[in-house]
Amino acid sequence: MTHMAHSTPEELIDVVDGTRRVSSLPHLADCAACRAQLDELRATIGEVAAIDVPEPPPLYWRQLSARVHDAVERERFGAGRRIWFLGGASWDTVWPWAAAAVLVLAVLVTTRRGAERQPQRTPTSTVNLAQQDSAPSVGSVTESARVDAERAPDALNAGDSADESLIAFMQDLAESMDAEAAGVSLRPDGSVTDAAVAELSPEERAEMQRLLQDAMRGSGV
C-alpha cells in the first residue's frame, strides 16, 4: 500500500534526530518532496550546529568575573540585600512593612498593658495628698481610694491607649512616692491596734496572748 499523506514535521524531525528509522516511513521512498525536505532539514541543522560562539579577547573572562563579583558584593552589602527566609525579597521592599509591623506590635502591647493596669488602679488609687501631714489611717486611705476610683473611669476614657499607658506609669510612680512621703502602709498604726485590744474581753486577751506566744516560739523569736 502506498502512503499518500506526506510525512509530518514530527516524523521528519525524529528522522533528523535519529530517533526514527527512515525505513519506518515507507512514504519517504516514494515522495521526492518529502525526501528533499528531509535533506534540507539535515543541511540546515548542520549549518546551525557549525556556528560557534566567537571567542572573546583573553582578558574578557577576568573582566566578567570582576563584574559579577562587584554585582554580588553590591547584592550582599548594598541596599538591595535579599532576605532568604522571605523568598529572596529585598530589604528595600521589606523594611516599610517591617516598620509598620513593629508599630502595630507596639500599639498592641501598649494597649494590652494599659488594659491590664486599669483594674489594679481602682482599689489602690492615689492617696490624697492633703492627708500626708495627718498620717492617715487605713480607713481614711481606703475611703480616699474609693472616691478617686469613682472619678477614675471618666478620666481614663478620655485618653487614647498610649496616653493611658503613660498615665498608668506616672500614677504608679506617684503612688509609691506618695506612700513613702506619707509614711503610709497597709498595716494599721498603733492607735488602731490599742483600740482593738481595748475592746477584747479578758478571755479573748488571754487567748490572743497564748496565740502570740505560740507564734513567737514557732518563729524562733
Add this chain to the structure above:
Amino acid sequence: MTTHGGTWRPTWVIGMPYADARDRDGPIGSLTDAELVRACLDGRPDAFDVIVERHQRTVYRLCYRFVSNREDASDLSQEVFLRAFRALHRFRGDATLGTWLHRIAVNACLTRVSAQAPATEPINADRHIDEREEPAAEQLVRAERAERVRDALAQLPEKQRAALILRVYEEMTHREIAITLGTSVGAAKANVFHALRNLKRLLGSETV
C-alpha cells in the same frame, strides 16, 4: 566518606558539613562545586567567585546563543549569576551545580528573548581570531557566514529560536525542551521543524 589511595576524602552532600580544617584553610579552588556552595552559604564570599570562574564560559556561551552579541551576553551572564547567588540557599544538590546554573541561564535567556529582539554584532566587531589554523581570508568568509546564520536565528520567532538553540547547542531532548518551554513534545518538535524551515528561507536556498 570514602578513601582514595589511603587518603581520607569526604564525599559531601549539601546540608552536611562541607569541609574539615584542611579545606577551610586550604585553597578554595580545590573544593568541589557542592563544597563551594556550602562554603558560600557559610559566609565565604570568595567561594562564589570560584563558582563564577568555573562556570562563566558555559553560561556566557549559552547567553550569547540567545542574544547574539557580547554586550548583552555579558549583561545576561551577570544576571544569571546574580539570580544564582540569590537562590543559592535553595540549591539542594539533586542536580549538579552546572545543570542548576544552566536552568537558571535558560530561564533568564527566555525572559530576555521575550522582552527584546536580539541585536547581532557587526562582522568587524572586536573579536579574537586564532590565525594559526586557517588563512585570514577563509576565516573572514566563515565569519561572515556565521554572522548571517546568527542574524537569521535572531529573526526567528521566540519559541522557534529557543527550541532550536536548546536542541542544537544545548543538546536537549524534545521532552526536555517541552518542559523548559512549557509546551507539549509535539509542539517542541514542530517548533524545531519550523525554525529550520524559516532559517532555510532566510538564508536563501543557494547558501545551504
